[in-house]
Amino acid sequence: xxxxxxxxxxxxxxxxxxxxxxxxxxxxxxxxxxxxxxxxxxxxxxxxxxxxxxxxxxxxxxxxxxxxxxxxxxxxxxxxxxxxxxxxxxxxxxxxxxxxxxxxxxxxxxxxxxxxxxxxxxxxxxxxxxxxxxxxxxxxxxxxxxxxxxxxxxxxxxxxxxxxxxxxxxxxxxxxxxxxxxxxxxxxxxxxxxxxxxxxxxxxxxxxxxxxxxxxxxxxxxxxxxxxxxxxxxxxxxxxxxxxxxxxxxxxxxxxxxxx
Amino acid sequence: xxxxxxxxxxxxxxxxxxxxxxxxxxxxxxxxxxxxxxxxxxxxxxxxxxxxxxxxxxxxxxxxxxxxxxxxxxxxxxxxxxxxxxxxxxxxxxxxxxxxxxxxxxxxxxxxxxxxxxxxxxxxxxxxxxxxxxxxxxxxxxxxxxxxxxxxxx
Amino acid sequence: xxxxxxxxxxxxxxxxxxxxxxxxxxxxxxxxxxxxxxxxxxxxxxxxxxxxxxxxxxxxxxxxxxxxxxxxxxxxxxxxxxxxxxxxxxxxxxxxxxxxxxxxxx
Numbered sequence: 231x232x233x234x235x236x237x238x239x240x241x242x243x244x245x246x247x248x249x250x251x252x253x254x255x256x257x258x259x260x261x262x263x264x265x266x267x268x269x270x271x272x273x274x275x276x277x278x279x280x281x282x283x284x285x286x287x288x289x290x291x292x293x294x295x296x297x298x299x300x301x302x303x304x305x306x307x308x309x310x311x312x313x314x315x316x317x318x319x320x321x322x323x324x325x326x327x328x329x330x331x332x333x334x335x336x337x338x339x340x341x342x343x344x345x346x347x348x349x350x351x352x353x354x355x356x357x358x359x360x361x362x363x364x365x366x367x368x369x370x371x372x373x374x375x376x377x378x379x380x381x382x383x384x385x386x387x388x389x390x391x392x393x394x395x396x397x398x399x400x401x402x403x404x405x406x407x408x409x410x411x412x413x414x415x416x417x418x419x420x421x422x423x424x425x426x427x428x429x430x431x432x433x434x435x436x437x438x439x440x441x442x443x444x445x446x447x448x449x450x451x452x453x454x455x456x457x458x459x460x461x462x463x464x465x466x467x468x469x470x471x472x473x474x475x476x477x478x479x480x481x482x483x484x485x486x487x488x489x490x
Numbered sequence: 491x492x493x494x495x496x497x498x499x500x501x502x503x504x505x506x507x508x509x510x511x512x513x514x515x516x517x518x519x520x521x522x523x524x525x526x527x528x529x530x531x532x533x534x535x536x537x538x539x540x541x542x543x544x545x546x547x548x549x550x551x552x553x554x555x556x557x558x559x560x561x562x563x564x565x566x567x568x569x570x571x572x573x574x575x576x577x578x579x580x581x582x583x584x585x586x587x588x589x590x591x592x593x594x595x596x597x598x599x600x601x602x603x604x605x606x607x608x609x610x611x612x613x614x615x616x617x618x619x620x621x622x623x624x625x626x627x628x629x630x631x632x633x634x635x636x637x638x639x640x641x642x643x644x
Numbered sequence: 645x646x647x648x649x650x651x652x653x654x655x656x657x658x659x660x661x662x663x664x665x666x667x668x669x670x671x672x673x674x675x676x677x678x679x680x681x682x683x684x685x686x687x688x689x690x691x692x693x694x695x696x697x698x699x700x701x702x703x704x705x706x707x708x709x710x711x712x713x714x715x716x717x718x719x720x721x722x723x724x725x726x727x728x729x730x731x732x733x734x735x736x737x738x739x740x741x742x743x744x745x746x747x748x749x750x
Binding site: 589 | 661662674700702707719
């Protein structure tokens with residue numbers, strides 16, 4: 231008992247030293263502290279993510295840099311407009327496109343740019359080129375806090391995404407909320423359930439044996455609860471992406487992260 | 491390299507549902523016959539004696555996914571023209587193919603120290619066998635517990 | 645087109661042992677997996693890696709399906725003279741990818 235109360239005091243002391251996060255960042259997520267998926271990895275996998283040479287996600291970042299700087303046929307390169315790079319931009323996505331009023335995630339923004347400014351066809355989700363470009367652009371926000379805007383036209387998308395997060399679905403009849411809010415930090419077979427943040431995506435998942443988008447991760451979550459997944463890039467999934475990002479606002483971007 | 495993902499249709503998922511919950515992410519579907527390891531070693535090294543020692547194999551105690559496990563192997567050798575490591579082979583007793591990888595070295599390698607990332611079809615003790623320039627064979631081993639992921643989508 | 649990353653020191657003293665690292669984008673499809681409709685996914689792997697430096701193969705490897713996707717290697721060589729260090733990967737169909745890095749030996 232004495233030991234237990236000592237431990238309790240120590241925990242209180244640690245908690246007292248941790249600066250309180252601004253209230254907006256947590257929204258209705260029940261966490262005392264936002265924890266990246268990184269915190270739930272083994273030290274070996276963390277070391278792989280931290281090694282900017284051998285982290286295989288950088289194969290796509292490198293390729294993305296090439297594509298960003300290359301002109302295609304008569305189309306100008308991305309770099310010919312974005313002359314100073316795109317540092318910090320990915321941290322604010324999904325965001326409302328002011329021209330169309332649509333909510334776009336990073337992949338959607340890249341494809342909109344291609345069609346609108348480069349007159350090139352949109353790239354398929356999970357194509358090598360779209361993963362490379364999105365990883366390269368996301369990596370330019372590495373270490374910066376997620377900071378999506380949910381005001382104005384984004385508010386209804388946020389509400390729709392939040393709704394999806396809290397709705398039970400699939401043969402297992404589970405909502406995102408039940409695993410990633412109510413049971414985060416607990417063990418599920420060999421895994422520790424994460425808080426369900428997307429700050430590392432596009433990420434290299436060991437299970438995929440490749441780099442993939444947050445959309446693919448959400449698709450897999452739906453499949454995991456034996457629900458009918460939606461197509462990658464569907465409006466509801468992008469709305470959910472906005473809810474997830476807003477829920478993780480303040481957490482540092484890690485793309486290309488390594489995830490299980 | 492293009493990605494060729496075919497996402498499952500709903501009906502396929504429902505059929506797979508129960509089965510995949512149990513079978514889960516064992517990345518390699520078959521298990522190697524233990525005799526396969528012996529025959530793989532015999533194919534590379536004949537019937538020569540394999541002594542224990544001089545080879546240090548490192549694997550994490552727990553691998554959180556069998557698809558990618560960091561491995562490093564070091565052989566105690568001066569790596570000179572007259573005394574060096576010729577080759578190192580890594581063997582699994584549980585993968586469908588016992589030989590995982592074979593490294594060719596020589597005096598120009600300077601140091602007999604190699605690392606890579608491997609696949610393991612389950613918890614097992616992996617073996618490394620080094621052949622030195624005098625023809626002697628040495629081995630080292632390391633055990634890894636391969637854990638299963640919570641939610642698996644094949 | 646496979647993306648390749650090499651780590652080779654720019655300079656080294658003659659006789660020093662240097663660390664070389666190489667990473668290549670490749671699925672290393674094992675041939676043991678099935679697609680979502682139960683169809684077998686055929687094996688597609690890199691089977692051979694070679695590193696040539698100063699007129700000789702200084703390190704090589706035979707890969708089998710037990711090597712993880714996007715194969716990664718760390719190995720060593722003794723710095724002998726200035727020149728290119730060539731890394732070459734060859735797959736089961738004979739297609740190969742290569743990249744070189746320049747090493748200056750002082």
